[in-house]
Amino acid sequence: MMAGVSILKKSSTRLRQRLLDLFPAANLRKAFKQKGLKEGISHSLAASTDGKNLDAIADFVDQNVEFCKQHVYVLNHDGEAELPESIPGGELVKADPNHALYFAQLEYTIVELEALKYSSIDFLWPIRIERHQNHLLVRFVVMEKSISSYFEGPVVIRGKTLSEDAVIAKILVDGTVSRADLNKGFKALWHQDKIDASRIRYKEPDATVTRSMDEEKGIKKTDPEAYDELRRYPLHQSVFIPNKSFAEVGPFTADPTDGFIGFTRYFKEGASGDELIRQILKNN
Amino acid sequence: MSLLDRFLKTISSVFPSMLSEKETTLLSQLNPQKIYVENVRSILGVSHAEALRILDTAVRQGAFKKLVEVRCPDGTVAASAEREEDLPVTVHCWHEDEEGHLAEADVYSQTLRKNTFYRINDRSERNPVQRTA
Helix, strand or coil, X not given: CCCCCHHHHHCCHHHHHHHHHCCCHHHHHHXXXXXXXXXXXXXXXXXXXXXXXXXXXXXXXXXXXXXXXXXXXXXXXXXXXXXXXXXXXXXXXXXXXXXXXXXXXXXXXXXXXXXXXXXXXXXXEEEEEEECCCEEEEEEECCHXXXXXXXXXXXXXXXXXXXXXXHHHHHHCCCCCEECCCHXXXXXXXXXXXXXXXXXXXXXXXXXXXXXXXXXXXXXXXXXXHHHHHCCCCEEEEEEEECHHHCCCCCEEEEHXXXXXXXXXXXXXXXXXXXXXXXXXXXX | CCHHHHHHHHHHHXXXXXXXXXXXXXXXXXXXXXXXHHHHHHHHCCCHHHHHHHHHHHHHCCCEEEEEEEECCCCCEEEEECCHHHCCCEEEEEEECCCCCEEEEEEEHHHXXXXXXXXXXXXXXXXXXXXXX
């Protein structure tokens, strides 16, 4: 596979800086051995188009995606799946036989509410695909929360040029890859009290039921009878609370039936949700 | 007297007619930590105003406490306190983004809807000094 940093070279300093700003400040300081505010570090790194610097930025992104706020899609494959050469609107930046990093060009259309005008803002969107024996993990860095910080007043997102669904659809198109159903893995961890849920959506035969616990209490701990009932059903968009085994993860979202896991907070240095994912897959 | 008995006695004392066996059973099945006006209204088959009067009387008699909870835009209760001013300044809420994924946000409590609920005042069991109307 042909990988390279040409998309970084073609991009503006501002675009490269926005890319680096997606990552925790502590990781930036450690990786580039710099001190000071995140904005200063990311700006100085983004300003140079020197090949070695761009390679270092790509390496940093590749090695730190798992520490970001991220959405992870788990896909099944038959052991023969190949990593895509490209994704919609994106270029391959790093690759080895078992993983690939892509940067997609992503533009948001937004409305600035105080000025009442349309604007746009673009980003390089890091997407990482990892190949495991029978699964592909597709990681998207979560972008939305960063956008308002680039404007003076409140903004509303009106549209964007690329969605996670579009990227996943492209990967699924050849028919040898499918979304993984993670109900078994999630329910096993729940049964073992490694996780509980503060909000659960599940599908009964004639209704989709959402149960949101007051003050983020755990359903199993607070209402074991409800837990016994709902664990028979397919689970959808839910919020899980890890116990102390995965305390560093914090509350996370998941749609087990669609093979989706969302980490909505930055991880502290050195921690990630990867062990949790491994446990879900091991029990699935 | 148990908390449950105290709860039923208070309601009986302010409810104009005798509680039926069914009403007593249903009232005893309520969660004494969280009782909404509608719980009592629907069991007793009275108006909202009448149920509110019954519960507020129970508060004045020291049997119940009146609390407030703040609700996220999706209806989930984020926090509760004895007084509105004791609620946290911001609370943690989840919402669905445009792709249907759950996302979290800190939201100012003062911008959110509040509910009143009642709780058995277990301190009134231990401490005979009660508030008066």
